Amino acid sequence: MKVLFDEQTIKDRVSELGKQISGDLEKSGISELMVLGILKGSFIFMADLVRKMDVPFIDCQFLGVSSYGDATESSGEVKLTHDLSHPVRGNHVLIVEDIADTGLTLSFIQNLLTTRGAASVRTATFLSKPQKLHNDCRLDYVGFEVGNDFVVGYGLDAAGNYRQLPFVAVLPH
Ligand code: XMP
Numbered sequence: 001m002k003v004l005f006d007e008q009t010i011k012d013r014v015s016e017l018g019k020q021i022s023g024d025l026e027k028s029g030i031s032e033l034m035v036l037g038i039l040k041g042s043f044i045f046m047a048d049l050v051r052k053m054d055v056p057f058i059d060c061q062f063l064g065v066s067s068y069g070d071a072t073e074s075s076g077e078v079k080l081t082h083d084l085s086h087p088v089r090g091n092h093v094l095i096v097e098d099i100a101d102t103g104l105t106l107s108f109i110q111n112l113l114t115t116r117g118a119a120s121v122r123t124a125t126f127l128s129k130p131q132k133l134h135n136d137c138r139l140d141y142v143g144f145e146v147g148n149d150f151v152v153g154y155g156l157d158a159a160g161n162y163r164q165l166p167f168v169a170v171l172p173h
């Protein structure tokens with residue numbers, strides 16, 4: 001497999017993001033944050049990111065969506081498969097996503113949280129594929145940009161496989 005980002009490179013970047021996000025939140029006077037991971041791809045990034053954030057109170061929550069099934073191309077439809085167990089109203093929320101491709105998933109969730117009365121909504125995505133990104137999807141924090149190849153590892157999967165790889169690699173055809 002062709003490795004795009006190795007373990008150390010990822011570690012360094014996630015630390016930077018954690019510092020940057022914490023600094024921005026502190027400037028905005030936010031000391032309580034709901035970190036909302038989009039299942040399943042974000043779980044490794046989220047676990048590493050929250051441990052690099054210096055925010056007094058972090059409530060970790062998860063939301064399940066599916067837009068792909070087992071295919072490697074978006075179906076263009078976003079389906080909620082696991083809802084929050086917690087009300088969003090009044091909370092400052094950081095959405096944590098594995099990868100933004102068309103951005104459909106993220107803008108769907110941004111709208112959902114805004115409708116439900118979140119106090120503020122920020123997004124952190126580990127990877128972004130800028131080529132197909134819709135402009136109605138706002139990305140506040142991006143780990144790395146990638147091209148159009150299908151990538152796996154560090155939480156990202158192909159039909160459920162490779163999430164456990166500590167690096168990001170291009171899926172061979
Ligand atoms: P959209 O188009 O809604 O897609 O931004 C976001 C979701 O698509 C999945 N995705 C990928 N998953 N390698 C993956 O493992 C990829 O290269 C890739 N591109 C998109 C991902 O589940 C994300 O949540």
Ligand code: MG
Nearest residue numbers: 041068156157
């Ligand atoms: Mg996936």
